[in-house]
Amino acid sequence: MAPTNQSDQLEPAPADETREIPIRREELAVHVNPRSQVAEQFRSLRNAVHAMNPDGASHTLVLTSALSGEGKSVACLNLALALCELPGIQVLVVDADLHEPSMERYLELPVRQGLTEVLTGSLAIGAAVRKTSVKGLSVMGAGARPKNSSELIGSERMKTVLNALRQRYSYVLIDTPQALTISDASQLGAIADGVLMVVRLGYTPRHYVEQTVNSIEALGGNILGTCLTDAAVIDTAEGYGQRTK
Ligand SMILES: Nc1ncnc2c1ncn2[C@@H]1O[C@H](COP(=O)(O)OP(=O)(O)O)[C@@H](O)[C@H]1O
Ligand SMILES: [Mg+2]
Structure with missing residues (x-):
């Protein structure tokens, strides 16, 4: 399938480009505020x-x-950071949220x-993986x-890629788009070992979940299982983000 014009402008990552870039967004509590209650919840x-x-x-x-907006990308990164605290x-x-990517x-x-x-086959798996500053x-x-993310996510190639990644990492955490209206997460759930549902308290109607x-x-x-994100915590963080310092 043909990538969009935007894709033609993206470059492959230079080796080790990102190793020295500090993680400092305040939502990533496990790393930036390791003694906070939120960090402890992600360790649990x-x-x-x-x-x-x-x-x-x-x-x-x-x-x-x-x-969208329930906190899955932030949860994915905090869980990843908490897993990295374990030795080895x-x-x-x-x-894998090709609709609203946010990891970078x-x-x-x-x-x-x-x-x-x-x-799409134009980049080797190894060339797409970047180390971060966190061990x-x-x-x-x-x-x-892409124009048709579901076709890519549901492809045989996706299964092959996931199996190859499973060989190299202890945990592969896959961030996805909202699953109520986009099938990508369900398709990935079918080929992954498990699915964690992120639910923002007081925000998502029960029947949607x-x-x-x-x-x-x-x-x-x-x-x-389910990872509950707290509307109050999220709203506070958004408030901080908008404050002029
Ligand atoms: N644990 C958290 N603490 C503070 N803010 C959070 C937390 N989780 C999410 N947020 C905020 O909520 C918003 C949505 O989070 P995000 O993870 O991008 O949602 P999703 O991936 O489900 O669309 C963002 O503004 C993010 O900063
Ligand atoms: Mg997201």
Whole structure:
């Protein structure tokens, strides 16, 4: 499938370009505010995820939510950061939200080629993975915005890519678009080991969550649990972001 014009302008990442770029967005509490309550909650989620994996086998996990703006991308990165605190763990975060990519924005990295180009066959997997300044944490950005993301995400190539990544990392965390209206997360859930549902308290109607869970399970996805994000915390963070200092 043909990438958009925007994609033609994206370049592959130079080797090690991102290793020295600090992680400093305040939402990424596990790293920037490690003693906060939010950081502790992500460590609890990490412990629960890790405890489901007593044999230490590699795992691919999809993070999704019914709606956009529920905090799944931030949760994905905080969970990844918490997993990296465990000794010897290598984590890859994959931005499979080809509709509204955000991993590079949260990590303050230059936008480069990524998953789209890997799936269209123009970029090798290794060239799409970038190490971050946090030990054990690597990221694959979304790359260009394709015209038909569902076709790419549902392709045989996606399965091959995920299997290859599973060989190289202890955990592959996959960030996805909202699952109520876009099928990409359900398709990924079907080929990953598990799905974590992110639910923003007081924001998402219960029946939307149920409908989303049903559509993920209908394709064979294995829902491991729910990560609740707190509307109050999110609103506070947005307030801070808008403040002039
Ligand atoms: N734990 C958190 N603490 C503070 N702000 C958060 C937290 N999680 C999400 N947010 C804020 O909520 C908004 C949506 O988060 P995001 O993870 O991008 O949502 P999604 O990926 O579900 O669309 C962003 O403005 C983000 O800064
Ligand atoms: Mg997101």
